[in-house]
Amino acid sequence: MEKLIDNPTIPNSNYSSMINLLSHKAMIHPEKVVYTFLSNDNQDETNTTYQELHMYAKQIAAYLQHLGLEGQRALLMYPSGIDYIKAFLGCIYANVIPVPVYPPGLSRNMLRLKAIMDDAATNIILTTTHLHSKISFHFSDELSNMNLKWIPIDDISHDYQDQWSQPKVDKESLAFLQYTSGSTSSPKGVMVTHGNILHNEAMIKAACQHNEDTVMLGWLPMYHDMGLIGNILQPLYLGAKCVFMSPMDFLQKPFRWLSAISKYKATISGGPNFAYDLCLKKITDEQKRQLDLSSWKVAFNGAEPVRYETIQKFAQAFKDCDFKLNQFFPCYGMAEATLFITGNEKLTKPVSKGFCKESLLENKAIEQPINSENSVKLVGCGMTWLGQKVEIVNTDSLSTCASSEIGEIWVKGNSIAKGYFGREQETNYAFNNIVKDTNENGFLRTGDLGFFHEGQLFVTGRLKDVIVMRGKNHYPQDIELTVEKADQAIISGASAAFSVDINGEEKLIIVAEIERKYRPRPHKERELKEYLDNVLRNIRQQVMEEHEVQPYAIYLLKTSSIPKTSSGKIQRRACKNAYLNNGLEVWHN
Structure with a gap:
């Protein structure tokens, strides 16, 4: 570590771990604000500098070392905010393996949480005192026999930071477990090393042409890879600044996102395709007149299929805000x-x-x-x-594959993780394959x-997810796009197409959420039934015309009931399982 201090211009590629990285950034940018968290409709700011972040990480790490947790795995259960980042880096500094998770708000989230704890073989949870009390109250029955070890870190003494001992870690050392967004019964923990993080951050920096003057603005969940690696750790890697808000603040009012980009002159921000669709749907012409998006040089779009119609419409809708398609x-x-x-x-x-x-x-x-x-x-x-x-x-x-032949995407490089934690069979299948x-x-x-x-x-x-019917491959996202364009009642990004075996033959099933205003009401039952029958006819007709396949069944679902991943992607297999087990929340079919 002392050698780093002798060389303030050390390139990022020479760091051996995330500990070396933050220690060095704190030395060369001690007073620079690294994170600004927005709350209260973007009116309130919580800031932390590189030096403060380094000190917090040492303080938490020393306490975890005092508890004898080095080398063990610990769940991170936090609301959006800077406390989450402190806890994540505190674990890194202690060589405790952080496992980011979403705080349970529903019973199905608790099932996923328990599945992750079982898979990660841990009962340790880092959190805040307030969230611990809240979860203990709401889930007392579920937690009663789980033998959990809660560690609230918001009341750790500052004295601990002087007791920190830097662990021996390098690029090959495990940094954290990123649980994939699978079904609740079988989440898999991806083993991400320090070297994986450093290489991936270097690739992002190169592709986006980032530097210390980059301003990141984010709202993505920090327990998800795009939020953690893209929004939170990329600015740290650069020695730059990140302004962020909670995912809920964005979802409730998408204008907050673009307004913050405009206010803080963000140079990079983004999210899945649905985020841009939501802006198109919710942001008014009056709100657009308040926006200047000229600073926004990288509007990344990933984690789900990038739709041609979305990027064209967004560029057109926000052109007067100085947003261009090439951004x-x-x-x-x-x-x-x-x-x-x-x-x-x-x-x-x-x-x-x-x-x-x-x-x-x-x-x-x-x-x-x-x-x-x-x-x-x-x-x-x-x-x-x-x-x-x-x-x-x-x-x-x-x-x-031959040129123009569609096949499976295989990837090789220093960003590829070490496999799935505790899952040798799945690791052998997915990783280290030979062409x-x-x-x-x-x-x-x-x-x-x-x-x-x-x-x-x-x-x-x-x-x-590919649907094979009569020898032809049908891509579900193409059918879903057709469904969503079939009628104004269908919610964008909230439909799923999948196939089931009916008497030895694959049949197409379609499920789609409809806007709340079209839900059945006693005093308008007949009119709404007629309207929803027409929605079903429109979907069936459009799918048959565009894809030459006959839907076996179409279900219109309650708003916010369709299974999705933490990043907003449709879980088609979970939808299929719900269909097979009569678990869909159906309004009309």
């Missing part, structure tokens, strides 16, 4: 690769192409005019960075399908 930064990534896999070049217009619908069904990507009648519009997710390698592999032969025709090993199987075209990676869907 969009489509990207692709996943927790198993730490976060970032591919991304476009900064301030380069997104590559949007049209591909023959029939050819895509047969696993071939044949370009045609984007606005032609039989064209599927796809947005490229950029290219690889810093030597990371992506191959498109045939899932039958496990050899590289047979080149005999090159070390590849991660992403489970995603895609192809390269003119140097851009195009992602077409999840391998396990």
